Amino acid sequence: MKQTPTPVTPRSALHTRLEELAFCDESDFKALDDLLMTREEVDAGQWIVREGEDIELTHVVMSGWATRYKTFADGRRQILEFLLPGDIIGLYTVMLRRADFGIETLTPVTLSAYPAASLLALASRNPRLVFALGWLAGQGERRLDEHVTRVGRRGAAERMAHLFVELYVRLRRIGFERGECRRFPLTQVVLADALGMSHVHANRTFRSLARDELVDFENGCIVLKDIMRLAVRCRFDPGYLEQPAAPDDVHASLGESA
Amino acid sequence: MKQTPTPVTPRSALHTRLEELAFCDESDFKALDDLLMTREEVDAGQWIVREGEDIELTHVVMSGWATRYKTFADGRRQILEFLLPGDIIGLYTVMLRRADFGIETLTPVTLSAYPAASLLALASRNPRLVFALGWLAGQGERRLDEHVTRVGRRGAAERMAHLFVELYVRLRRIGFERGECRRFPLTQVVLADALGMSHVHANRTFRSLARDELVDFENGCIVLKDIMRLAVRCRFDPGYLEQPAAPDDVHASLGESA
DNA sequence: CGCAGATTTGAGATCTGTCAAGGGATGTGG
DNA sequence: CCACATCCCTTGACAGATCTCAAATCTGCG
Numbered sequence: 001m002k003q004t005p006t007p008v009t010p011r012s013a014l015h016t017r018l019e020e021l022a023f024c025d026e027s028d029f030k031a032l033d034d035l036l037m038t039r040e041e042v043d044a045g046q047w048i049v050r051e052g053e054d055i056e057l058t059h060v061v062m063s064g065w066a067t068r069y070k071t072f073a074d075g076r077r078q079i080l081e082f083l084l085p086g087d088i089i090g091l092y093t094v095m096l097r098r099a100d101f102g103i104e105t106l107t108p109v110t111l112s113a114y115p116a117a118s119l120l121a122l123a124s125r126n127p128r129l130v131f132a133l134g135w136l137a138g139q140g141e142r143r144l145d146e147h148v149t150r151v152g153r154r155g156a157a158e159r160m161a162h163l164f165v166e167l168y169v170r171l172r173r174i175g176f177e178r179g180e181c182r183r184f185p186l187t188q189v190v191l192a193d194a195l196g197m198s199h200v201h202a203n204r205t206f207r208s209l210a211r212d213e214l215v216d217f218e219n220g221c222i223v224l225k226d227i228m229r230l231a232v233r234c235r236f237d238p239g240y241l242e243q244p245a246a247p248d249d250v251h252a253s254l255g256e257s258a
Numbered sequence: 259m260k261q262t263p264t265p266v267t268p269r270s271a272l273h274t275r276l277e278e279l280a281f282c283d284e285s286d287f288k289a290l291d292d293l294l295m296t297r298e299e300v301d302a303g304q305w306i307v308r309e310g311e312d313i314e315l316t317h318v319v320m321s322g323w324a325t326r327y328k329t330f331a332d333g334r335r336q337i338l339e340f341l342l343p344g345d346i347i348g349l350y351t352v353m354l355r356r357a358d359f360g361i362e363t364l365t366p367v368t369l370s371a372y373p374a375a376s377l378l379a380l381a382s383r384n385p386r387l388v389f390a391l392g393w394l395a396g397q398g399e400r401r402l403d404e405h406v407t408r409v410g411r412r413g414a415a416e417r418m419a420h421l422f423v424e425l426y427v428r429l430r431r432i433g434f435e436r437g438e439c440r441r442f443p444l445t446q447v448v449l450a451d452a453l454g455m456s457h458v459h460a461n462r463t464f465r466s467l468a469r470d471e472l473v474d475f476e477n478g479c480i481v482l483k484d485i486m487r488l489a490v491r492c493r494f495d496p497g498y499l500e501q502p503a504a505p506d507d508v509h510a511s512l513g514e515s516a
Numbered sequence: 517c518g519c520a521g522a523t524t525t526g527a528g529a530t531c532t533g534t535c536a537a538g539g540g541a542t543g544t545g546g
Numbered sequence: 547c548c549a550c551a552t553c554c555c556t557t558g559a560c561a562g563a564t565c566t567c568a569a570a571t572c573t574g575c576g
Contacts, residue, residue: 070404092393092395095508096393098500120385123381131378148402149338153336156563188522188524204564239356414531445555458556461557465557
């Protein structure tokens with residue numbers, strides 16, 4: 001019988017995502033494991049990265065929830081994305097050195113980290129793995145694209161429903177079971193900062209969804225009650241979360257060099 | 259006397275940006291030139307990439323303006339970013355194969371393109387160049403971050419002013435002269451789609467800025483009249499556009515393998 | 517218990533969207 | 547050359563969405 005103290009065992013979320021790509025072989029996964037030897041536990045509500053800080057390590061979320069955000073001098077805040085297990089923080093922020101965003105945990109979080117140069121060293125020995133990580137970065141950028149359209153072109157209820165469905169799909173994909181992928185440790189203030197609205201309006205919008213029995217609030221957690229209807233409500237198109245395989249010529253090119 | 263038919267000679271914008279990085283040597287630039295041999299002229303208002311289309315080539319904008327955007331079935335549209343000379347379209351969209359965004363020209367555009375596998379082949383011979391391109395991708399992601407906060411957390415006038423200043427800074431950086439970097443070939447509908455507001459409100463907001471003599475509309479072009487006051491109006495912080503050098507360990511690591 | 521943080525609700529002000537209409541510039545065909 | 551269509555900018559009026567201010571409730575915690 002397996003002993004899994006956390007819902008998702010460390011590293012498995014990242015493995016799960018890369019396995020879907022069907023691109024890396026055993027030596028790649030081995031190299032990844034070697035890269036991610038370190039483990040760090042962080043409490044909820046803590047900073048992982050401070051805005052404006054120089055970054056020397058690339059972090060990988062192994063378990064827990066975090067947010068990446070920007071703040072204004074006057075206190076306004078915009079959450080750029082939610083970081084879930086298997087997400088890499090600033091794959092090339094390392095190249096840029098300075099982070100102009102902050103990272104804060106929403107729950108206790110387990111992190112791994114590696115220095116930028118390690119990844120570069122890996123490039124010559126495990127090019128497919130480096131490519132796969134770049135592919136993860138590409139997925140992150142697509143989600144950011146969708147976040148722009150969500151905030152820019154959707155009404156409040158549609159916007160909130162859309163975020164909920166995205167989070168649900170992402171959680172499912174990394175192996176969370178039926179119950180766990182519907183429970184979000186999100187405060188309504190956090191929700192408001194992610195969706196670009198006031199916390200008062202976030203509450204009203206949430207209440208409205210709750211009246212329609214699409215969501216509920218239990219024990220400080222947001223709970224999705226009817227994902228299908230939520231998806232319909234916001235005309236959710238999962239295209240931007242899909243994980244297509246790499247083109248053949250890329251396969252060929254990396255196959256040689258491996 | 260130089261013969262320069264276009265304000266920015268082909269390829270120079272990309273060169274200019276990479277030179278600022280002070281990271282690539284002559285052999286890298288040579289490899290870049292070889293990569294970007296093709297040239298394609300596209301009229302204004304044309305598609306370069308259609309939404310949902312499979313992409314097999316990575317495009318680089320050599321001259322002209324284009325937009326990257328997403329549309330909804332009901333006609334709503336959100337512009338994700340403006341593409342200027344030296345910008346690379348979907349550096350790793352190639353990895354993801356399918357583009358879930360469209361690219362459309364605002365002016366006549368000159369493009370270069372190369373197949374994804376070429377870049378991978380380059381990785382072993384010119385790792386610094388590939389790194390530098392990734393660094394450009396990182397800058398793009400930062401701009402997208404800022405776009406999210408702009409749309410999510412700024413009022414209409416502040417939002418518009420902020421976009422204007424960003425475009426100004428980007429144009430300056432790639433070598434446009436004083437006059438040229440203040441003239442934008444933007445329709446107010448385009449502005450509205452970028453800023454996430456209705457075209458009517460975009461017009462009112464623009465008029466309001468024009469009344470304050472911050473901008474003007476001449477000959478179908480938006481013209482910035484007072485950049486300093488625009489920057490003050492939106493508390494513009496250029497941090498996210500800065501181009502820090504790569505960390506030392508990255509230098510060291512790539513120096514060896516070159 | 518008392519505090520701190522989170523949710524919830526109301527009321528009024530403000531912002532923004534929609535609908536509608538007019539004007540100016542440009543291009544096309546007769 | 548004119549008539550006409552098209553595209554874009556502009557404005558007004560009104561409806562609706564959203565923000566701010568304010569206050570009440572609730573919950574977990576020391």
